[in-house]
Amino acid sequence: MSSKVNSSIPGASVQILLFLLLCFFSVSTSVDDLQVLLQLKSSLSKSNTKAFDSWKPESTSACNFTGISCDSNNFVSSIDLPRNKLFGSIEFHSVCELKSLTKLDLGGNSLFGTITDGLNNCTKLTYLDLSANSFSGSMPDFSNLVDLRFLNLNKTGISGVFPWNSLQKLSSLEFLSVGDNPLSRSEFPTEVLNLNKLYWLYLTNCSLEGRIPKEIGNLTELINLELSFNYLTGEIPAEIGKLTKLWQLELYLNQLSGKIPVGFRNLTNLKRFDASTNRLEGDLSEIKFLSNLETLQLFENKFSGQVPEEFGEFKFLVNLSLYTNKLTGPLPKKVGSWADFNFIDVSENYLTGEIPPDMCKRGTMQKLLMLGNRFNGSIPANYASCSSMTRFRVSNNSLSGVVPEGLWGLPNLDFLDLADNRFEGSIAPAVQNSKVITQLHLENNQFSGELPPEMFKASFLNLIDLSFNQFSGELSPDIEKLTKLNSLYLKGNRFSGEIPNSIIQCTHLNNIDFSQNSFSGDIPSNLGSLESLNSLNLSRNQLTGRIPDSLSSLKLSLLDLSNNRLSGPIPQSLQNSYNNESFLGNPELCSSSIRLFKPCGSDSPMSPKLRTILSCLLVFMTLVLVVLAMLIFVRKRKRDRKSSKSDSWDVKSFRILNFTEQEVVSSIKQENLIGKGGSGNVYRLVLDNGKELAVKHIWKNDADREDNRKRHRSVTAAMLMKRSGNLPEFDAEVAALSSVQHVNVVKLYCSITSEDSSLLVYEYLPHGSLWDRLHTCDKVIGRLDWEARYEIALGAAKGLEYLHHGCNRPVIHRDVKSSNILLDEFLKPRIADFGLAKIVQGVCRDDGKDATHVIAGTHGYIAPEYAYTYKVNEKSDVYSFGVVLMELVTGKRPIEPEFGENKDIVYWVCGRMTSRESIMDLVDTSIPIAIREDAVKVLKVAVLCTTRLPALRPSMRAVVQMLEDAEPCRLIAIAIDKSNSMKQFAEYKEAEYKDGKPNNNSNKLSP
Structure with a gap:
């Protein structure tokens, strides 16, 4: 027996030796993994994260590090650090030295640099998530990652041509998200069509064009398919009806046409369907079978026919948006009555019948938008108790009857729009309960009675339009309580009594229209203290007395005092060709310069x-x-x-002048130079009477112009060449400004031209440009607080809104930037420098008709559509203004070295809006932490303005509304109509899956 035991000892020794060697190599490899992770920590050393607190050099194993998992042999198998505030550049060659690595999740951080070829060495990866970072450059080949099942590259920042052919060997792939990256345009990738295990495919906003291939029907495991915000054309393939497991299908913002295909009814598991903003047509009969729908959004198409009655039986429906189609007939009476219904928007159709009564049955409805149809009947009484309602808009229909009393005072109502109907009765005292209402539209109805005193307790009102009703009585002095009021329209009613002096407490008033009433007494002399007032219409009343001299201090684009009983002299400063007709119908007025009136003192x-x-x-x-x-x-x-060299001067005056052309010409000398631009120099002129003016000398000599270009730091695109007569820049500026009068647009007094000189004479703005106040060395001395920045943003937006929407023909500025926003002595902004402006000859449409084809603008502010088209319309100005808003919020220039090579502020901001913390970090550090939330509201408006696709950008009219909603210290949430915002206001959050089922808390969210 002993011999047997002894004979077994050598074998046992060998086993022990092998075990020790295995342990040695295991420990050695684990040590190698530890060093790789410590090197990763070092490259991300500037990260503001606690995740690395446990990553210590003295550790014997990396398996206890935060975010690290190991396999049974103590090799690192997973790096799981999403949304951990990581900052820096990743060396993928080093990371892929972790030979057992199967999961790499670094999504939602602030990583930058390029994704290198070293990623292809992570051959055991099954899960890769680099989404929501700020990488640059193109995506390298990753065809070696053959075991990959989960691939998320959404919003990584990669650009150029995507290596779709890398997908050919990834037959195990189940989750693929490549969207929201500025990729080069390409056809739908056929490589995707062979990945028959996919349950999630997200290719939104990655520049796909052409048709959706019919082979998409082969991906039968799909539960989510998102192809939105691309350039896809043609019809929706009928084969999509084979994807019976789909619960979400998103095709919005393409150029799809044709009808909803036959067989679409087979998608009975579909919960979310969005094909909005396409060119689809036909009826909705295929959709009536999809009874599990929760959200249905088909707005901005060409659908016709009736809304199927079956929609009223959809027991899970919470969102229904069908606006801007050609739908007819009534809405199903039971629509929205089953689930926690949130909003309906069926505006701008041809719908008839009554408003469905039970959409707020469960007390969750927030928005009812049905404007621009042919609805009749009265407002159902049920909505009087819908306390969740934020917007109620039914204007431009044939509704009638008395408005339910409780509707006036809904506690969360922000916007009440009943205009252009046949409503009657009076405003109920319950309106005082509407604590957050900002806009009240009642125009063109049959409302009557006096305004209840409770109305003036709705202190957040910024717009009241009661025009063309039968309201009567006096305007209460309590109007002073509406301190946020911006526009007050009372035209065409039966108001009487005096205009209360207390109205001057409404210091934000921009528009007053009291015309066609019976107001009497004197015009309040203190109206001149309303510095923001832009339009004043008191015509067709019974006002008496003199015209107050104080009105001369206002910078009005409209003044109408006609058809009253005014007497005495017309103030000299109001006597110009633009205002002359504003005084007609007042036989007792006199003027020494207007021939339409008798001379003052002629009766003595x-x-x-x-x-x-x-x-x-x-x-x-x-x-x-x-x-x-x-x-x-x-x-x-x-x-x-x-x-x-001039032989004669041609002076064209646009206002009353108290100076001569010689005074102007003599000011063109070096000591008066205050600015240089791509098209000329600007000089400061002080008249003998002390008045200051700004004189712009437009370049006419090509040599001088070229020399100035070399000196000018900003890169101005496409400076136009000289032609016979005046320069194009000069012509554009005169044409754009000669008829424009707005408090937020620079005032042009006259133009002076000769054979070789072209001069424009403006009002002088003593505080220079917004660029100077934000970015030059003087910004510390004259630092702008947030309130000032907000007022500048809102004022400039109103100026652009007037140019786009308030002129007889829209004016496109084409060079909106902070250096072209000038500030007066009160820091009120003026849009200036119209040297590249374009007066649109017709309505600018998104199809590009009537748009200018000349590239213009300044680097950093130019809209991205210049990269693929020369067509420019108002939305190009909106983009540039969005960049200005980003400057105001962040304090950064449009181009900064920290943004990276060939990157601008738009890229920098959008790449960091991944979490509340990262968004707050974008705000200028000089803005106190307590009010940075207000700044973030404006930043979100800026992001909408700089959306890549022009059609998605809001109009300047919508921008003004959003900025007014974002007023500092506002105690209410922003609630914006989808009728104005389309998809821009939706926030997207990638859903995570467990066992193939969606986590309901991580689906796409909408405000």
């Missing part, structure tokens, strides 16, 4: 003899003055010919 008694003597004296003095004037003129002509 005077003897014939005295009249003759005065006439003779007047003739004699006139002759003397003429002779003196001729002598002075001749002497000046001789002097001018020595100093200028």
Whole structure:
């Protein structure tokens, strides 16, 4: 027996030796993994994260590190650090030295740099998530990752041509998300069609074009398919009906046409369907079988026919948006009555019948938008108790009856729009309960009675439009309580009594229209203290007394005091060609310069003899003055010919002038130079009376222009060449500004031209440009607090809104930037420098018709559509204004070295809006932490303005509304109509899956 035991000892020794060697190599490899992770920590050392607190060099194993998992042999198998505030560049060659690595999740951080070829060495990866970071460059080949089942590259920042052919060997792939990256345009990748294990395919916003291939029907495991925000054309293939497991299908913002295909009814598991903003047509009959739908969004198409009655039986439906189609007939009475219904928008169709009564049956409805149809009947009484309602808009229908009393006072109602109907009755006192209402539209109805005093307790109102009703009584002095009021329209009613002096407490008033009423008494003299007032219409009333001189201090684009009983002299400063008709119908008014009115003092008694003597004296003095004037003129002509080549001056005045062209010409000298631009220099002129003006000298000499270009730091695109007569920049600026009068647009007094000189004379803005206040060395001295920045943003937006929507023909500025926003002595903004402006000859449409094809603008502000088209419309100005908003919020220039090569502020901001913390970090550090939430609201507006696709950007009218909603210290949530915002206001959050089922808390969210 002993011999047997002894004979077994050598074998046992060998086993022990092998075990020890295995342990040695295991420990050695684990040590190698530890060093790789410590090197990763070092490269991300500037990260503001606690995740690395446990990553210590003295550790004997990495398996206890935060975010690290190991396999049974103590080799690192998983790096799981999503949304951990990681900052820095990743060296993928090093990370892929972890030979057992199967999962790499770094999504939702602030990683930058390029994704290198080293990633292809992570051959055991089954899970890769690099989403929501700020990488740059193109995606390398990753065809070696053959075991990959989960691939998320959404919002990584990669660009260029995507290596779709890398997908050919990834037959195990189940989850693929490549969307929201600025990729090069390409056809739908056929490589995807062979990945028959896919349950999740997200290719939204990755520049796909062409048709959706019919082979998409082969991906029968799909539960989510998102192809939105691309350039896809043609019809939706019928084969999509084979994807019976789909619960979400998103095709919005493409150019799809044709009908909903036959067989679409087979998608009975579908919960979310969005094909909005396409060119689809036909009826909705295929959709009526999809009874599990929760959200249905088909707005901005060409659908016709009736809304199927079956929609009223959809027991899970919470969102229904069908606006801007050609739908007819009534809505199903039971629609929205089953689930926690949230909103309906069926605006701009041809729908008839009554408003369905039970959409707020469960008390969750927030928005009812049915404007622009042919609905009739009255508002159902049920909505009077819908306390969750934020927007109720039914304008431009045929509704009638008395508005339910409780509707006036819904506690969360922000926007009540009943305009253009046949409503009657009065405003109920319950309106005082509507604590957050900002807009009240009642125009063109049959409302009557006096305004209840409770109405003036709705202190957040910024717009009231009661025009063309039958309201009566006096306007209460309590109007002063509406301190946020911006626009007040009372036109065409029966109001009487005096205009209360207390109205001047409404310091934000921009528009007042009290025309066609019976107001009497004097015009309040203190109206001149309303610095923001832009439009004042008091015509067709019974006002008496003098026109207050204080109105002269206002910068009005509209003044109408016609058809009253006013008397006395018209203030001299109001007498110009733009205002002359504003005083007609007041026979007791007089003027010494307007021929339409009798001369002031013409009724005083005077003897014939005295009249003759005065006439003779007047003739004699006139002759003397003429002779003196001729002598002075001749002497000046001789002097001018020595100093200028000009033979004559052509002066075109647009306002009453109290200076001569010679005063202007003499100011063009070096010591008065205050600015340089791509098209000329700007000089400051001080008149003898102390008034300051700004004079812009447009370049006419090509050599001078080229020399100025070299000196000018900003890169201005496509400066136009000289032509006969005036320069194009000069013509554009005169054409754009000669008829424009708005408090937020720079005031043009006159143009002065000669054979070789072109001058524009403006009001002088003493605080320079917004660029100077934000970015130059003086910004510390004159630092702008957030309130000032907000007011500048709102004022500039109103100026652009006027140019786009308020002129007879829209004016496209084409060079909106912070250096072209000037500030007056009160830091009120003016849009300036119209050298590249374009007056649109018709309505600018998104198809590009009537749009200018000349590239113009400044690097950093130019809209991205310049990369693929020369067509420019108002949405290009909106993009540039969005960049200005980002400057105001972040304090950054549009181009900064920290953004990376060939990157701008838009890329930098959008790449960091991944979490609340990262968004707050974008705000200028000089803005106090307590009010940064207000700044973030404006930043979100800026992001919408800089959306890549022009059609998605809001109009300037919508931008003004959003900025008004974002007023600092507002105590209410922003609630914006989808009718104005389309998909821009939706926030997207990638769903995570467990056992193939969606986590309901991580699906796409909508405000």
